[in-house]
Amino acid sequence: MFDLLRPTTLLCSFCHATAVDGTARTLCGEGGRLSVTWHRGDCPHLAADRILAADEK
Ligand SMILES: [Zn+2]
Incomplete structure (x- = not known):
C-alpha cells in the first residue's frame, strides 16, 4: 500500500535534511x-x- 502511493519527498525549509542525513521523517x-x-x-x-x-x- 505504501509503495503504491509513491509518496513525494519534500525538503524541509529549515534543516534541509535528506534521506541520507535526516534522522527522522x-x-x-x-x-x-x-x-x-x-x-x-x-x-x-x-x-x-x-x-x-x-x-x-
Ligand atoms: Zn526539518
Whole structure:
C-alpha cells in the first residue's frame, strides 16, 4: 500500500535534511497525495510536525 502511493519527498525549509542525513521523517497526506519530509533530530519543524500528526486521524 505504501509503495503504491509513491509518496513525494519534500525538503524541509529549515534543516534541509535528506534521506541520507535526516534522522527522522514525517508523513503528511493531503488531497490524496502522500508526502514525506525528512528532518535532522534537532529540527524544530520535526517537533511541530509530530504535534500536527498527533492531532490528525
Ligand atoms: Zn526539518
